[in-house]
Amino acid sequence: MLRQAQHDNDSMTTEKQQALSELALRVREHIVRLSTDGGCFTGASLSCADLLVYLYADFLNVRPDNLQDPERDYLFLSKGHDVPALYGTFAELGFMPKERLANHLKSNDSIYWHPNRSVPGVEFHSGSLGHLPSVALGVAMDAKLRGQNQHVIVITGDGELNEGTCWEALLVASAHKMNNLTFVIDRNHFQANIATEDLIPLEPLAPKFEAFGAVVKRIDGHDFAALEEAFNGLPFSQDKPSVIICDTVRGRGLPSIERRADRWFCNFSSEEITSLLQELHSQEATKLTSETLTVR
Amino acid sequence: MNYEQLIHETALADERLLVMTAENRALIRNLPGPLGARFIDTGITEQTLIGAAAGLALRGRVPVVHALATFLTLRAFEFIRTDVGIANLPVKISAFVPGFLSDGNGPTHQAIEDVSLMRGIPGMTVFAPADEQDMLAMLPAIWASPDPAYVRVTTRPATYQHAPFELGKAEIVSEGTDITILTYGMLFEQALIAKDLLTEAGYSVGLVNLRSLKPLDEAAVLNVVRGGSLVVTLEDHFQTGGLYSILAELLLANELTAKVLPLALKERWYKPGLLSEVLEYEGFTGQHIARRIGERLGDGEHTFGAKTKVIENEFAE
Numbered sequence: 001m002l003r004q005a006q007h008d009n010d011s012m013t014t015e016k017q018q019a020l021s022e023l024a025l026r027v028r029e030h031i032v033r034l035s036t037d038g039g040c041f042t043g044a045s046l047s048c049a050d051l052l053v054y055l056y057a058d059f060l061n062v063r064p065d066n067l068q069d070p071e072r073d074y075l076f077l078s079k080g081h082d083v084p085a086l087y088g089t090f091a092e093l094g095f096m097p098k099e100r101l102a103n104h105l106k107s108n109d110s111i112y113w114h115p116n117r118s119v120p121g122v123e124f125h126s127g128s129l130g131h132l133p134s135v136a137l138g139v140a141m142d143a144k145l146r147g148q149n150q151h152v153i154v155i156t157g158d159g160e161l162n163e164g165t166c167w168e169a170l171l172v173a174s175a176h177k178m179n180n181l182t183f184v185i186d187r188n189h190f191q192a193n194i195a196t197e198d199l200i201p202l203e204p205l206a207p208k209f210e211a212f213g214a215v216v217k218r219i220d221g222h223d224f225a226a227l228e229e230a231f232n233g234l235p236f237s238q239d240k241p242s243v244i245i246c247d248t249v250r251g252r253g254l255p256s257i258e259r260r261a262d263r264w265f266c267n268f269s270s271e272e273i274t275s276l277l278q279e280l281h282s283q284e285a286t287k288l289t290s291e292t293l294t295v296r
Numbered sequence: 297m298n299y300e301q302l303i304h305e306t307a308l309a310d311e312r313l314l315v316m317t318a319e320n321r322a323l324i325r326n327l328p329g330p331l332g333a334r335f336i337d338t339g340i341t342e343q344t345l346i347g348a349a350a351g352l353a354l355r356g357r358v359p360v361v362h363a364l365a366t367f368l369t370l371r372a373f374e375f376i377r378t379d380v381g382i383a384n385l386p387v388k389i390s391a392f393v394p395g396f397l398s399d400g401n402g403p404t405h406q407a408i409e410d411v412s413l414m415r416g417i418p419g420m421t422v423f424a425p426a427d428e429q430d431m432l433a434m435l436p437a438i439w440a441s442p443d444p445a446y447v448r449v450t451t452r453p454a455t456y457q458h459a460p461f462e463l464g465k466a467e468i469v470s471e472g473t474d475i476t477i478l479t480y481g482m483l484f485e486q487a488l489i490a491k492d493l494l495t496e497a498g499y500s501v502g503l504v505n506l507r508s509l510k511p512l513d514e515a516a517v518l519n520v521v522r523g524g525s526l527v528v529t530l531e532d533h534f535q536t537g538g539l540y541s542i543l544a545e546l547l548l549a550n551e552l553t554a555k556v557l558p559l560a561l562k563e564r565w566y567k568p569g570l571l572s573e574v575l576e577y578e579g580f581t582g583q584h585i586a587r588r589i590g591e592r593l594g595d596g597e598h599t600f601g602a603k604t605k606v607i608e609n610e611f612a613e
Contacts, residue, residue: 070355117383124354128378134344135379138351138359145333165375168344175339 012225016058020224023092024053025280028253030088030101032276038105039267040113041081043257047188047221047248048155049085054227056089061150064095067120073150076136078166079157079186080114080126087111087119095121130163132156133183137169140181151234155184159191162200167212170241174213179235182242183214186221188250193261209243221246254279256286266290299323299451302432303360306439307331313439314352317362318345320392323449324362342367346375346387353385358439365391365407365448366398373413380444381417387444389414394424394448395532396566397482399574399609403565407448412537414446415510421445422510426467426484429454433461434507450482452607458505466513472502475589476520478539479530480506486575487530489582489604494589497598500525509542517546521554528557528589532580535560557592559585572606581606 027049035042056062060073077086091098096119103109110118114127123139126132136154143150156166166183173181187205189196196202206216215236219226227246236242250264251257254276257266268276268290279286300323307313307327315327316336328335338345342363349359361368368376368391380387391410398405414422421443425431428451438445441463459467475494479487484505494501502525504516520527529539540558547554559580567577575581579588581604590598 124350124379125382128374131347131375131379134347134375135351135354137344138348138353139355140351141336141348142352142355142357165343165347168341169347172338172341172344172348176336 012228017224020050020053020057023057024050025253026092027053027085027088028280029277030091031084032254032273032280034084034087034101034104035266035276036268036270036273039265040084040104041264042084042266043190043250043260043263044079044157044186044188045082045085046252046254046257047250048079048082048186048246049088049252050222050224051155051184051186051227051246051248052085052089054224055153055231056093058228059231060153062121064093064120070146071148071150074123074136074139074152076123076126076132076139076152076154077115078126078129078132078136078154079160082157082186083113083115086115086122090119090121095119129157129160130165133166133169134172137173137178137181140173140178141176143180144178150180151182152180153182153184155186158185158187158189158196158202158205161185161202162191170209170212170214173241177239178241179238182234182244183209185243185245186248187245188248189259190250190261190264192264195261205245206243209245214241214243216243216245218245218247221248222252254286255283256288297432298428299432299435299449300326302435303327304330306436307334310358312356312358314357314359315362316345316349316352316359318342318367320363322392323390323451342372343375346372347379349387350375350379350383350385353380353387354383358386358388360388360390360439362390362392364398364405365394365410366405369407369410369413369446376414376420377417381420384419385444386442388439389444389446390449391446392449394450395481395483396571396574396578396580397450397609399571400568402568406565408533408561408565409537410446410448411509411531411533411539412541415542416537417444419444420510421508423508424448424480425450425507426456426458426481426505427452427454430458430461430484430505430507433458437461437463448481452482452485452609455485456488461507464508464511464513466516467505467507468516469503469505470501471523472500472525473523474499474501474525475528475593476502476504476523476525477528477530477585477589478504478506478517478520478543480509480539481532483530483532483580486580486582486585486604486606490585490589490600493582493586493600497586497590497595497600506539509539512542512546514546517543518550518552521547521552526555526557526589526593528559530559530580530585533560535562557589559588571609575606576603
């Protein structure tokens with residue numbers, strides 16, 4: 001299992017990178033399959049698939065069999081619309097049966113466009129942006145009160161950083177010296193349907209977090225070795241929260257939809273799903289005819 | 297015993313209880329020392345306060361959060377609804393200076409839609425004690441309950457010896473065949489004066505201190521309605537969404553009707569000033585309440601005594 005090879009200072013082995021890449025490919029297959037019959041937030045899910053795969057398969061002390069352990073690590077997915085990546089990861093790692101994904105948007109289950117706690121492993125529901133930084137802060141505060149040392153991680157989108165409450169929570173986390181709290185930014189460079197820098201520019205981003213009292217690292221969010229190096233360095237300071245900005249590509253893995261402002265939410269035909277799955281494996285771009293959807 | 301002593305004692309007896317504030321320490325000024333890390337001040341951040349309280353409750357804590365009623369229920373509304381409400385977490389909201397109690401602050405600080413907003417959240421319970429004694433009788437049961445709770449805090453001294461509190465039960469002060477005043481919160485004090493003035497004028501007057509708006513003591517209210525008296529809903533709240541609406545919903549659900557006089561703020565914020573000025577100007581002193589009820593009954597005879605003397609609030613931010 002991947003976990004056994006973790007937390008050493010050597011650079012990641014080729015075998016481990018290969019195993020993580022294969023797992024990420026299976027998660028991307030789930031994301032593509034969820035992108036029909038109503039669709040899902042495909043582009044936003046593909047950008048953070050590698051990040052979630054790395055965290056759950058390797059870094060985090062969270063497993064299907066320790067979810068009741070109050071000393072386990074916590075991951076809060078504040079950017080809730082990328083839940084297909086989370087559910088794909090959970091299905092592959094045994095948190096939920098893969099068959100449950102077939103219940104997407106069906107009333108016989110609770111698998112919908114944003115996460116909820118009926119799925120084991122989901123720590124808190126999200127959907128409204130800018131909420132889970134403060135919820136994660138509360139959990140990190142309780143861990144400190146109890147003298148526990150686990151990681152509390154909150155993943156936000158980059159567009160989500162428009163919400164003032166992300167910054168408010170970081171300000172409070174800095175004031176309370178929350179070194180057990182880590183903000184991870186899925187920096188895929190898009191808001192809902194517009195490039196971040198064309199609407200509400202975020203750059204220079206790292207100095208903003210530093211100005212709010214955090215220690216920041218910026219990495220390629222699709223590079224497993226870089227992810228490992230960054231996360232193994234946590235906490236970056238003994239008296240400050242940490243921030244890891246993961247530069248990612250919206251739609252990563254499917255060249256036909258990569259970096260496209262109009263591929264945030266996708267609802268493809270079954271023929272397109274077949275050809276997107278081929279594209280995923282061959283890296284040969286698919287020709288899409290589905291109407292794009294503007295949701296926000 | 298005051299609020300601070302009660303929460304201190306409760307926190308010592310129950311390690312789940314945490315005291316939190318968005319830099320509103322009026323009620324809990326002396327607790328940072330004794331409670332140490334279990335006293336959490338997030339600064340002027342009502343949204344983060346509520347989100348963090350949800351996170352703490354997720355881990356088994358019972359956070360009692362303190363800030364001004366208006367900023368909690370309005371600025372942080374979505375956090376209360378989405379983080380506390382959807383997860384149904386036992387976050388206890390101590391809302392300071394609700395209704396007329398924000399007296400001189402002006403409309404930015406007037407929480408007069410709070411009951412309406414909070415009762416609209418599934419699972420949220422809503423309480424409004426009449427005075428400090430009433431509040432101290434109510435809080436232990438509210439904090440011990442597994443439900444999220446919103447409490448309209450008042451520290452005004454009691455002018456009435458209250459009955460013991462039972463969750464979801466109203467306090468029946470008197471029953472009347474001519475008039476029954478239903479009220480909650482700080483206006484109970486004025487309602488009691490109005491009741492005496494109306495009684496002196498020869499009316500049979502009932503008075504109910506609702507204490508809990510959600511759950512509502514439906515049996516007690518239906519009993520009042522079936523008694524056939526004029527029902528007065530008295531509240532320092534917008535007329536929309538508060539007690540008048542609650543009564544209307546109850547009547548409709550039970551296929552009943554009643555003669556009802558709403559005394560509330562209709563489509564307007566109130567004139568800011570010292571509490572005595574506010575109550576006098578807005579017509580909510582004991583004497584004004586009695587007069588407005590008398591008018592509704594076509595009473596041209598009584599003046600209902602002299603101007604009511606109102607004890608001012610102490611300023612506390």
